[in-house]
Amino acid sequence: MGADYLAQRDARRTDFNATIQDYADEVCFGMVWSRPGIDPKLRSMLNVAILTAMGRPNQLRTHVEGALNNGCSVEELREILLHTAVYAGLPAAVDAFRVAEDVISKA
Amino acid sequence: MGADYLAQRDARRTDFNATIQDYADEVCFGMVWSRPGIDPKLRSMLNVAILTAMGRPNQLRTHVEGALNNGCSVEELREILLHTAVYAGLPAAVDAFRVAEDVISKA
Amino acid sequence: MGADYLAQRDARRTDFNATIQDYADEVCFGMVWSRPGIDPKLRSMLNVAILTAMGRPNQLRTHVEGALNNGCSVEELREILLHTAVYAGLPAAVDAFRVAEDVISKA
Amino acid sequence: MGADYLAQRDARRTDFNATIQDYADEVCFGMVWSRPGIDPKLRSMLNVAILTAMGRPNQLRTHVEGALNNGCSVEELREILLHTAVYAGLPAAVDAFRVAEDVISKA
Amino acid sequence: MGADYLAQRDARRTDFNATIQDYADEVCFGMVWSRPGIDPKLRSMLNVAILTAMGRPNQLRTHVEGALNNGCSVEELREILLHTAVYAGLPAAVDAFRVAEDVISKA
Amino acid sequence: MGADYLAQRDARRTDFNATIQDYADEVCFGMVWSRPGIDPKLRSMLNVAILTAMGRPNQLRTHVEGALNNGCSVEELREILLHTAVYAGLPAAVDAFRVAEDVISKA
Numbered sequence: 001m002g003a004d005y006l007a008q009r010d011a012r013r014t015d016f017n018a019t020i021q022d023y024a025d026e027v028c029f030g031m032v033w034s035r036p037g038i039d040p041k042l043r044s045m046l047n048v049a050i051l052t053a054m055g056r057p058n059q060l061r062t063h064v065e066g067a068l069n070n071g072c073s074v075e076e077l078r079e080i081l082l083h084t085a086v087y088a089g090l091p092a093a094v095d096a097f098r099v100a101e102d103v104i105s106k107a
Numbered sequence: 108m109g110a111d112y113l114a115q116r117d118a119r120r121t122d123f124n125a126t127i128q129d130y131a132d133e134v135c136f137g138m139v140w141s142r143p144g145i146d147p148k149l150r151s152m153l154n155v156a157i158l159t160a161m162g163r164p165n166q167l168r169t170h171v172e173g174a175l176n177n178g179c180s181v182e183e184l185r186e187i188l189l190h191t192a193v194y195a196g197l198p199a200a201v202d203a204f205r206v207a208e209d210v211i212s213k214a
Numbered sequence: 215m216g217a218d219y220l221a222q223r224d225a226r227r228t229d230f231n232a233t234i235q236d237y238a239d240e241v242c243f244g245m246v247w248s249r250p251g252i253d254p255k256l257r258s259m260l261n262v263a264i265l266t267a268m269g270r271p272n273q274l275r276t277h278v279e280g281a282l283n284n285g286c287s288v289e290e291l292r293e294i295l296l297h298t299a300v301y302a303g304l305p306a307a308v309d310a311f312r313v314a315e316d317v318i319s320k321a
Numbered sequence: 322m323g324a325d326y327l328a329q330r331d332a333r334r335t336d337f338n339a340t341i342q343d344y345a346d347e348v349c350f351g352m353v354w355s356r357p358g359i360d361p362k363l364r365s366m367l368n369v370a371i372l373t374a375m376g377r378p379n380q381l382r383t384h385v386e387g388a389l390n391n392g393c394s395v396e397e398l399r400e401i402l403l404h405t406a407v408y409a410g411l412p413a414a415v416d417a418f419r420v421a422e423d424v425i426s427k428a
Numbered sequence: 429m430g431a432d433y434l435a436q437r438d439a440r441r442t443d444f445n446a447t448i449q450d451y452a453d454e455v456c457f458g459m460v461w462s463r464p465g466i467d468p469k470l471r472s473m474l475n476v477a478i479l480t481a482m483g484r485p486n487q488l489r490t491h492v493e494g495a496l497n498n499g500c501s502v503e504e505l506r507e508i509l510l511h512t513a514v515y516a517g518l519p520a521a522v523d524a525f526r527v528a529e530d531v532i533s534k535a
Numbered sequence: 536m537g538a539d540y541l542a543q544r545d546a547r548r549t550d551f552n553a554t555i556q557d558y559a560d561e562v563c564f565g566m567v568w569s570r571p572g573i574d575p576k577l578r579s580m581l582n583v584a585i586l587t588a589m590g591r592p593n594q595l596r597t598h599v600e601g602a603l604n605n606g607c608s609v610e611e612l613r614e615i616l617l618h619t620a621v622y623a624g625l626p627a628a629v630d631a632f633r634v635a636e637d638v639i640s641k642a
Contacts, residue, residue: 121315123288123292123311123314123315123318124311124312124315126292126295126296126311127295127296127299127304127307127308127311130296130299130304130307131304131308134299134304135304158305161269161303161305161306162269163269163305163306163309165305165308165309165312166305166308166309
């Protein structure tokens, strides 16, 4: 997710949230993202779609940033979000466009 | 989705379900799938992830078939479903593996 | 929901499920459906939309039957289900059309 | 949704979000809301229920405003939200009452 | 939920939200929480899991406070939230850890 | 989950589903269920609530069996499911009571 993300995460680390950070490191990064078969760009694009469908705006923001870092273009991002409108419903997509727009405007 | 799928759909067409079939044709196929920017293989892979996350096994079956028809390999399908386990939860992924396995065994 | 529905429900009553039946009777029928302000036809139409959005096909079947009993026409039902396609996504609506079609064909 | 809503939307229009705005215009307004069979007031009331069930507070706000503009009374709105408590759960309804209360207090 | 919670709720009471407050009092407290069979601590722990899975951060905050008041330890809370990561997905759990951390830091 | 469950799972093992089985073994059993802090009975009870809320009947069946094996009584199970009716909605709870009743009748 980039050095900034990890630095911020370390600064927020407490005894309480260490549990979920360590789980995320082991499961996401150790057991899933590091596997061959599909590349990080596709994994990021899938997450944008999944998080839009599930309605998780905080996590979506992080993974829109990740998708752009992993080589997803703004045009691809726009098409993925439009695609979710059909399958996850227009409200999910409208909310996701706002999150993505905000990330893009700050990039 | 292939000629068989369309033939079956036509055979089931009634005055009642014609409304949703026509909507699907216009929206999915006319307004979204035909757009450039991302290709049909990626659209199918996104749908596998979205439908797994949303828990829609009937539609997942159709889109697993579509993904394989659009050039997604069995290995890519397996990696996409494993990826959803982290983000949409293990129960969603286990159910989706069963659906996908059934489609693959009949292919 | 009609006398048949209640007769079937009584026949299935056990010590275990009596808890949820009594809760349903008190909450649904005692505290909500009996209130003035919106009529039973509208309550049924809302339930068709809610259960489509939430992906609960068993309960949707019961409430499609209830909607038709409460004066919702087949045309109104069709329009409600098409409407959900935009807001809850096409997969939810396609699954709901199948359930509704099955109810209508047996009516 | 009223002239204010459309004016605000135009002011926010960018190359990126134009895609979803145009989709919304064509699908919602062109293909669904303009159909006969059920009236705009009922469509708004269905959306209040769907968006409460799906947990989309931003979109719910817009559609509570739309429902009031389309002739839904405050009493009807209250009854719809109470009704969702039974079927979509109390937390969904409590969150939706807060959104609705905020809209009503500013009307 | 404690005297403070109830005092705040009373202060916010209006003709509009009285409907859902009275429903909550009768259903939650009268018909469910007061039943024997499982104790308030377990009910609170179930709610933390349910609200994490359903993505309702406002209600989760209230029920994390309730869980701590009902005797759930911070360690138990942490283990419950980690457990939800497996079944409801990592994004749900990460969001819930943030809510819980904020409650704990203010306690 | 008991020897029968594991024997059945082994018999269904293929190159395809081995991926998710190994993930489940490592994550669920290795990283979560084996942790101290909350006991297996509570973990099972949380899963019953989570899977009811998320609408996953196949996985719910497995975890109702697991809950009974881990010392959850039928009375506790009934109270947990009734509790979910308030927070996840009546349709989720009614569907879950049917699944649980079927498991209990076969035990």
